Amino acid sequence: MELLEAMRSRRSVHEYKEEKVDKGVLERIFAESAWAPNHRMKEPWQIRLYQDNGKIGYAQAVMESYQRQGFFDGYEEDKTNRLQEGIRDFLMNIPHHALIYMEKDEDVRKYEEDYAAVCAYIQNVQLLAWEAGVGVLWTTSPYLHDVQFSEAIGLDNQHFKLVSVLQMGYPKRIPKPKMRTPIHHKLDLYDGNEKS
Numbered sequence: 254m255e256l257l258e259a260m261r262s263r264r265s266v267h268e269y270k271e272e273k274v275d276k277g278v279l280e281r282i283f284a285e286s287a288w289a290p291n292h293r294m295k296e297p298w299q300i301r302l303y304q305d306n307g308k309i310g311y312a313q314a315v316m317e318s319y320q321r322q323g324f325f326d327g328y329e330e331d332k333t334n335r336l337q338e339g340i341r342d343f344l345m346n347i348p349h350h351a352l353i354y355m356e357k358d359e360d361v362r363k364y365e366e367d368y369a370a371v372c373a374y375i376q377n378v379q380l381l382a383w384e385a386g387v388g389v390l391w392t393t394s395p396y397l398h399d400v401q402f403s404e405a406i407g408l409d410n411q412h413f414k415l416v417s418v419l420q421m422g423y424p425k426r427i428p429k430p431k432m433r434t435p436i437h438h439k440l441d442l443y444d445g446n447e448k449s
């Protein structure tokens with residue numbers, strides 16, 4: 254697939270088939286994405302892949318975080334149980350959840366560089382996955398900022414920033430493209446001939 258075609262046709266995928274993606278395909282995507290630019294060659298990305306029964310503990314931690322954040326407040330017990338079951342089923346039906354995280358550098362500048370590099374890595378993952386027919390949703394849900402969620406999954410919030418959870422699998426449905434703004438609204442050319 255050509256680069257421009259991949260960039261244009263890739264969509265954020267919200268619905269997945271049941272079928273898992275082969276370990277080898279996923280490993281290739283995560284390995285080759287490391288060609289992302291990264292300052293000081295820190296390769297700051299870390300990946301934790303939840304799948305199969307590994308999703309149970311993850312989904313439970315997500316649920317408990319939603320609960321702490323008041324997501325279920327004000328509902329009757331019955332309704333709360335149904336909501337929770339719905340969310341759990343939704344998460345369990347997604348074949349893979351790739352938690353992307355990084356070490357927190359105490360130096361703000363280096364922290365920003367590392368975060369930027371991890372985002373470049375994630376976009377590589379999205380494009381390589383797309384080329385392999387695999388859909389991805391880049392998510393940044395509130396639980397990524399919940400200290401107790403970090404604790405529940407065994408990552409010390411003092412040392413690690415949780416950047417994203419990538420939902421992954423073969424797309425059941427590919428959303429329509431959302432068109433982008435024409436570049437003349439964004440690009441200002443300063444070549445010495447601009448009017449003052």
Ligand SMILES: Cc1cc2nc3c(=O)[nH]c(=O)nc-3n(C[C@H](O)[C@H](O)[C@H](O)COP(=O)(O)O)c2cc1C
Binds near residue numbers: 266392393394428431
């Ligand atoms: C940093 C970041 C966080 C995102 N978080 C979410 C999210 O939590 N939930 C979601 O449905 N989409 C999320 N997205 C996906 C965007 O909504 C999506 O890229 C946008 O709507 C454009 O659609 P496209 O990727 O199909 O072109 C996120 C994207 C980025 C870059």
